[in-house]
Amino acid sequence: MSLKLRRLDTHASDFKVALRALLAFQADEDEAIERAVADILADVKHRGDAAVLDYTKRFDRLEAAHLSALEIDATQLEHFLLGLEPKPRAALEAAARRIRAYHEKQKIESGSHSWQYVEADGTVLGQQVLPLERVGIYVPGGKAAYPSSVLMNALAAQVAGVREIMMVVPTPDGVQNPLVMAAAHLSGVSRIWTIGGAQAIAALAYGTETVPAVDKIVGPGNAYVAAAKRRVFGTVGIDMIAGPSEILILCDGTTDPNWVALDLFSQAEHDELAQAILLCPQAEFIEQVAQAMNRLLAGLPRQAVIKQSLEKRGALIKVRDMAEACSLANEIAPEHLEISALEPRRWLPQIRHAGAIFLGPYSSESLGDYCAGPNHVLPTARTARFSSPLGVYDFIKRSSLIEVSEQGAQTLGRIAAELAEGEGLQAHAQSARGRIR
Amino acid sequence: MSLKLRRLDTHASDFKVALRALLAFQADEDEAIERAVADILADVKHRGDAAVLDYTKRFDRLEAAHLSALEIDATQLEHFLLGLEPKPRAALEAAARRIRAYHEKQKIESGSHSWQYVEADGTVLGQQVLPLERVGIYVPGGKAAYPSSVLMNALAAQVAGVREIMMVVPTPDGVQNPLVMAAAHLSGVSRIWTIGGAQAIAALAYGTETVPAVDKIVGPGNAYVAAAKRRVFGTVGIDMIAGPSEILILCDGTTDPNWVALDLFSQAEHDELAQAILLCPQAEFIEQVAQAMNRLLAGLPRQAVIKQSLEKRGALIKVRDMAEACSLANEIAPEHLEISALEPRRWLPQIRHAGAIFLGPYSSESLGDYCAGPNHVLPTARTARFSSPLGVYDFIKRSSLIEVSEQGAQTLGRIAAELAEGEGLQAHAQSARGRIR
Numbered sequence: 001m002s003l004k005l006r007r008l009d010t011h012a013s014d015f016k017v018a019l020r021a022l023l024a025f026q027a028d029e030d031e032a033i034e035r036a037v038a039d040i041l042a043d044v045k046h047r048g049d050a051a052v053l054d055y056t057k058r059f060d061r062l063e064a065a066h067l068s069a070l071e072i073d074a075t076q077l078e079h080f081l082l083g084l085e086p087k088p089r090a091a092l093e094a095a096a097r098r099i100r101a102y103h104e105k106q107k108i109e110s111g112s113h114s115w116q117y118v119e120a121d122g123t124v125l126g127q128q129v130l131p132l133e134r135v136g137i138y139v140p141g142g143k144a145a146y147p148s149s150v151l152m153n154a155l156a157a158q159v160a161g162v163r164e165i166m167m168v169v170p171t172p173d174g175v176q177n178p179l180v181m182a183a184a185h186l187s188g189v190s191r192i193w194t195i196g197g198a199q200a201i202a203a204l205a206y207g208t209e210t211v212p213a214v215d216k217i218v219g220p221g222n223a224y225v226a227a228a229k230r231r232v233f234g235t236v237g238i239d240m241i242a243g244p245s246e247i248l249i250l251c252d253g254t255t256d257p258n259w260v261a262l263d264l265f266s267q268a269e270h271d272e273l274a275q276a277i278l279l280c281p282q283a284e285f286i287e288q289v290a291q292a293m294n295r296l297l298a299g300l301p302r303q304a305v306i307k308q309s310l311e312k313r314g315a316l317i318k319v320r321d322m323a324e325a326c327s328l329a330n331e332i333a334p335e336h337l338e339i340s341a342l343e344p345r346r347w348l349p350q351i352r353h354a355g356a357i358f359l360g361p362y363s364s365e366s367l368g369d370y371c372a373g374p375n376h377v378l379p380t381a382r383t384a385r386f387s388s389p390l391g392v393y394d395f396i397k398r399s400s401l402i403e404v405s406e407q408g409a410q411t412l413g414r415i416a417a418e419l420a421e422g423e424g425l426q427a428h429a430q431s432a433r434g435r436i437r
Numbered sequence: 438m439s440l441k442l443r444r445l446d447t448h449a450s451d452f453k454v455a456l457r458a459l460l461a462f463q464a465d466e467d468e469a470i471e472r473a474v475a476d477i478l479a480d481v482k483h484r485g486d487a488a489v490l491d492y493t494k495r496f497d498r499l500e501a502a503h504l505s506a507l508e509i510d511a512t513q514l515e516h517f518l519l520g521l522e523p524k525p526r527a528a529l530e531a532a533a534r535r536i537r538a539y540h541e542k543q544k545i546e547s548g549s550h551s552w553q554y555v556e557a558d559g560t561v562l563g564q565q566v567l568p569l570e571r572v573g574i575y576v577p578g579g580k581a582a583y584p585s586s587v588l589m590n591a592l593a594a595q596v597a598g599v600r601e602i603m604m605v606v607p608t609p610d611g612v613q614n615p616l617v618m619a620a621a622h623l624s625g626v627s628r629i630w631t632i633g634g635a636q637a638i639a640a641l642a643y644g645t646e647t648v649p650a651v652d653k654i655v656g657p658g659n660a661y662v663a664a665a666k667r668r669v670f671g672t673v674g675i676d677m678i679a680g681p682s683e684i685l686i687l688c689d690g691t692t693d694p695n696w697v698a699l700d701l702f703s704q705a706e707h708d709e710l711a712q713a714i715l716l717c718p719q720a721e722f723i724e725q726v727a728q729a730m731n732r733l734l735a736g737l738p739r740q741a742v743i744k745q746s747l748e749k750r751g752a753l754i755k756v757r758d759m760a761e762a763c764s765l766a767n768e769i770a771p772e773h774l775e776i777s778a779l780e781p782r783r784w785l786p787q788i789r790h791a792g793a794i795f796l797g798p799y800s801s802e803s804l805g806d807y808c809a810g811p812n813h814v815l816p817t818a819r820t821a822r823f824s825s826p827l828g829v830y831d832f833i834k835r836s837s838l839i840e841v842s843e844q845g846a847q848t849l850g851r852i853a854a855e856l857a858e859g860e861g862l863q864a865h866a867q868s869a870r871g872r873i874r
Contacts, residue, residue, distance in 0.1 A: 091855035102562055109564070111548030111830075124796075125539055125810050127546070130789060132823055146860050179859050215822040234678070237823035241671070259871050265864035301863050337836075344840065351836070352567060359561075359840035362872050366865040367841055370853040373562050374837035385652040386569055386674035388835035393548075398825035399788070400811035403781065403796035404804055416807040418528035422616050423583050426738050427702035428803040434696050435799050 003294055003307060006315040007286070010324060022315055023332060025243065025273070025381065030223060037198045037227040044202035049209045055199035060141075060172045062194065067210040072181065072192045080181035088179065092147060095371040096186040099151050102373030103159040107392045112160065122405030123412075127398045131161030134212065135395060136204035136236075137189070138219035138229075139180060141170035141196055147183035152375050152390065153219050154187035160395030165189045166214055168204060170196020196221075201228035205236045218377075218390065239390060243381035244273035244313075247365055248334035248354075250325045251278060252341040253285035255361040261292035263338060266366050268309035269302040275313040277332070279325040286316045326350035333382040336365045353384045409435040440731055440744060443752040444723070447761060459752055460769060462680065462710070462818065467660060474635045474664040481639035486646045492636035497578075497609045499631065504647040509618065509629045517618035525616065532808035533588050533623040539810030540596040544829045549597065559842030560849075564835045568598030571649065572832060573641035573673075574626070575656035575666075576617060578607035578633055584620035589812050589827065590656050591624035597832030602626045603641060603651055607633020633658075635665035642669035655814075655827065676827060680818035681710035681750075684802055685771035685791075687762045688715060689778040690722035692798040698729035700775060703803050705746035706739040712750040714769070716762040723753045763787035770819040773802045790821045846872040 008018055043051040049067040056070065057063050064070050081089065116126025137153045139145070150167070157165050167184055169177075171194040184192055193211060195203065201221075207213030216237035217229060229238045247267035251260055264276040280286050293310075297303050319325045326347050329337055333353035341347060344359035351357060355378030356368055369376050377390035404412060413432040420428035445455055480488040486504040493507065494500050501507050518526065553563025574590045576582070587604070594602050604621055606614075608631040621629055630648060632640065638658075644650030653674035654666060666675045684704035688697055701713040717723050730747075734740050756762045763784050766774055770790035778784060781796035788794060792815030793805055806813045814827035841849060850869040857865035 087855055088859050091852045091859075094852045095856060105552075105554060105562075106564065109548050109550070109552040111546050113546070115542075115546040117542060123809070125542075127543065127811075127826075128785075128788075128794065133789070148856055148860065234818070234820065237820070256871075259868070262864060262868035262871055266862070266868040269862055269864040296867075300867075301861070306864065348565075348838075351565075352570070354836050356837035356839060357565065359838065362843050362846040363839050363841040364846075364868045364872060366857060366868040367846065367849045367853050367872075368837070368839050369865060370856045370869075371849055372560070372839045372841060374564075374839055378837070379834075381671070383671065383674070384834070384836065386834055389564075389837050391835070393830070397821070397823055398828070399791050399821065400793035400805070400815070400826050401785075401796065402793060402800050402805050402809045402811055404800040404809060406799050409799040409801075409804065412804045412808055415528045415531045416804050418524055419532060419585055419807045420803060422525050422528075423585065424738070425703070425706055426736075427699060427706040427743065428806060430733075430737075431696070431699035431703045431801045431803040432807075434693075434699055435801060435804075 003297060004311050005290055005293070007318070008315050009318040010320055010328070022313070033223050033227050037224055037231060040198040041202045041228060041231055044199055044208065045206045052195055052199045052203050052208060055197065056195050059197055060170050062171060062174050067193070067208065070194045072194065077181055077185040077192065080178045081185045083178060084182055089182070092179065092182060092186060095148065096151050096155065096183070098371050098373045099155045100159060103156055103392055107159055110391065110393045112392055112396050116401055119408065121407040121411065123408035124401065124403040126401040128401055129396055129398050131163070132215045132395050132397060133162070134164040134166065134214045135162045136214035136217040137165060137167045138200065138217060138221050138225055139167055139169040140221050141172055141177070145169070145177045145180050147177070147179040148370050148376065149220060150180055150183035151187050152377055154184065154189050156375055156390055156392055157395045158188040160392040162395050166204060166211070167192045168195050168200035170194065170200070198224045198228035201225060201232060205232035216395070218394070239377065239394065240379060240383065240387060244275060245270045246275040246334045246380060247277070247336040247338065248329055248332055249278045249338040249340055250322065250329060250347065251280045251285065252322055253280055253282035254342045255340040257285065257288035257292045258296065259361060259364065260289045260340060261296050263364050263366070264293065264310070264314065265296065265300065265306050266364070267336065268306040268314060269300070272305055272308040273313065274309045276310060277314060278316045279319050279328055281319050281321050281325070283318055286318055290316060322347055323350065329354065333384040335378045335380045335384065336368070338363065338365060355379045355384045355389055410437065440734060441748050442727055442730070444755070445752050446755040447757055447765070459750070470660050470664050474661055474668060477635040478639045478665060478668055481636055481645065482643045489632055489636045489640050489645060492634065493632050496634055497607050499608060499611050504630070504645065507631045509631065514618055514622040514629065517615045518622045520615060521619055526619070529584060529616065529619060529623060532585065533592065533620070535808050535810045536588050536592045537596060540593055540829055544596055547828065547830045549829055549833050553838055556845065558844040558848070560845035561838065561840040563838040565838055566833055566835050568600070569652045569832050569834060570599070571601040571603065571651045572599045573651035573654040574602060574604045575637065575654060575658050575662055576604055576606040577658050578609055578614070582606070582614045582617050584614070584616040585807050585813065586657060587617055587620035588624050589814055591621065591626050593812055593827055593829055594832045595625040597829040599832050603648070604629045605632050605637035605641060607631065607637070635661045638662060638665035638669060642673045653832070655831070676814065676831065677816060677820065677824060681712060682707045683712040683772040683817055684714070684775065685766055685769055685773070686715045686775040686777055687759065687766060687784065688717045688722065689759055690717060690719040691779045692777040694722065694725035694729045695733065696798060696801065697726045697777060698733050700801050700803070701730065701747070701751065702733065702737065702743050703801070704773065705743040705751060706737065709742055709745040710750065711746045713747060714751060715753045716756050716765055717754070718756050718758050718762070720755055723755060727753060759784055760787065766791065770821040772815045772817045772821065773805070775800065775802060792816045792821045792826055847874065
């Protein structure tokens with residue numbers, strides 16, 4: 001099987017057009033899915049447990065007399081961990097430790113503490129910062145059941161201080177994934193129900209007799225889950241709706257071409273819509289990477305997916321120099337950016353938009369996906385221009401604190417009244433003036 | 438005109454039902470608006486400036502040969518400020534100073550700095566924090582033209598470090614609001630176009646020949662603007678779509694009843710859907726507040742709006758004690774919460790959900806609306822359970838930094854490969870193992 005790889009060159013007159021076509025991705029809204037999801041949400045909102053049980057029976061072929069029978073309790077969870085082979089167990093525990101450590105650091109650095117200050121006249125201003133109370137984590141079942149996603153989502157919430165972490169995970173035909181359950185145990189998940197789809201999102205958002213309503217829902221899912229999350233947004237908070245995964249590798253030609261090839265593959269193997277792009281100033285090196293890709297592809301079980309993803313959405317792009325590569329990277333604003341170069345820190349100040357930045361030849365995206373520590377839930381589809389990796393900051397919320405002293409009210413009252421009158425809001429003005437002696 | 442005020446008592450057996458009915462608010466999605474907005478967005482996306490000019494002519498009766506003719510330049514802006522009367526000018530400047538000072542403090546406390554740490558094996562992890570590059574601020578025209586909103590939105594962005602702040606404000610029939618323009622000048626707005634509605638949101642989100650595309654759009658607007666923002670979300674970031682404004686006053690009966698009455702009014706005068714609620718353990722005090730309201734209403738120019746808002750959505754609620762009031766406050770999770778009590782700090786630890794908390798009798802909401810310093814853009818409709826006041830943190834974004842050392846890759850590679858194999862992702866595993874010596 002040989003790869004038909006797209007080659008582009010920034011010198012080409014049609015490069016901008018070709019790049020735009022390459023990056024274009026329109027998530028099509030499916031009317032049938034939208035309607036089905038709207039119906040499921042309304043049904044669960046009204047019938048609660050009974051509706052969730054009906055859909056679980058229909059979609060997952062899983063029957064229960066009561067929703068509580070689909071809950072996995074804490075001791076069962078621990079057994080999943082204890083039942084693992086030593087190697088996967090050690091790896092899962094090591095990953096959990098590292099992810100927790102990174103997020104602990106992030107909690108301190110990102111300002112998750114309350115603060116206040118006193119002004120000369122005694123007025124106190126500040127912000128009270130609290131963790132969210134109850135969070136729901138959606139974990140996909142079936143083929144895309146990733147224990148690493150459980151760790152990333154739940155640990156960020158747990159480190160932020162969220163007390164109640166509720167997880168839902170569909171188990172079609174009742175098949176449970178021990179690694180997923182063990183990961184839930186390691187990351188402090190409070191309760192788990194083996195339910196999924198729009199019905200699980202509805203249960204978390206509205207609450208049922210058995211499932212308590214949460215304040216925010218995070219985690220990836222299929223088109224139904226994404227549509228459901230979008231619809232319950234406002235009733236609860238949600239994380240970003242993720243698009244297809246992306247990697248952009250900036251290479252100065254000094255990295256082992258096999259490594260670069262495998263890093264592109266490790267993105268492409270996610271799914272046919274994933275995007276893997278290489279930017280490099282050296283035509284020769286690009287050729288070596290292409291050869292490595294053709295050589296290495298055969299050994300991979302997911303080669304069909306990789307081939308389709310690379311041929312449909314991948315590209316090897318020859319750039320003028322690394323500076324141009326950085327500028328293109330900002331245009332692309334990729335989810336994952338590898339700066340695979342001798343002096344990666346030289347280029348870092350030129351990078352403005354990327355979900356995660358991997359520096360140097362040893363920092364493969366795969367390490368970040370599992371265990372480096374930073375979160376692998378990252379902004380896709382150019383949203384790195386305005387959004388951030390999932391983090392402890394997504395599980396806290398702030399209230400402003402305003403304690404005006406009697407003296408402060410004299411000054412502030414005059415300012416506020418003047419501005420309120422300018423806006424035609426007389427009750428505001430009188431309320432402010434009322435406090436003036 | 439006498440007010441028919443809703444009285445509730447937490448002792449009543451039907452209180453929970455009555456409370457739920459009181460708080461219920463369903464923003465109805467208007468199909469006609471949705472369709473109109475979808476058409477306008479698509480049209481501006483394809484025809485750019487020409488489409489914006491057409492809609493501006495149609496909706497605002499404002500004609501121009503080119504969109505650049507609808508831009509107000511920096512020197513014009515300054516003239517608006519210089520042209521103000523001394524009192525409103527001083528008030529506007531004082532408010533801007535205080536809002537800026539608070540947000541400067543917030544910038545430091547909320548962790549808007551980049552950080553990294555080095556592990557024992559030389560691996561470096563961290564986050565790069567940068568301000569958004571270009572932000573669009575929507576400012577409503579006509580009756581709801583609030584200079585204070587310009588200050589709140591633009592100053593938060595400016596303090597965060599956003600270089601390009603683009604403002605759009607419709608000016609029906611070409612009538613410009615000098616206070617709005619002066620506020621824009623004071624808060625570092627870079628460029629202003631006198632356009633509005635869905636067409637302005639489209640111009641900011643997609644860019645046109647004249648208006649550069651932004652990364653995020655913030656600011657309030659009518660139903661068309663809200664629908665447009667919801668639709669461009671993903672292409673750009675947006676702030677929360679605000680529901681009707683709310684105040685909840687917890688009073689222990691020690692505050693001047695006139696002050697409480699005026700604070701309730703100052704919420705109710707915003708619009709007919711605004712919600713103003715008082716919780717108090719003393720029946721007598723509630724009576725005094727009701728009397729004050731009836732007495733004070735007559736003097737207010739917006740009395741019709743106040744009456745409608747209070748009768749439709751307001752309530753005076755007798756509670757058992759202040760502790761019960763706090764617990765109800767958490768259920769209501771109001772946008773504005775006043776703790777109007779002798780010892781407001783005594784109750785603060787019991788408050789978990791509120792957009793802004795005003796402590797003590799001198800802290801009227803009106804002071805916070807204009808000039809105390811904290812942002813007046815706050816979470817409504819119970820979203821304070823999971824979201825925060827607008828702040829500098831809404832105008833920054835983070836990229837994870839991962840720089841794995843050669844030694845680090847030996848340990849991390851083994852963990853990642855083990856987990857990747859567990860997830861059936863062999864390219865990930867090989868990419869990780871490839872770095873192991």
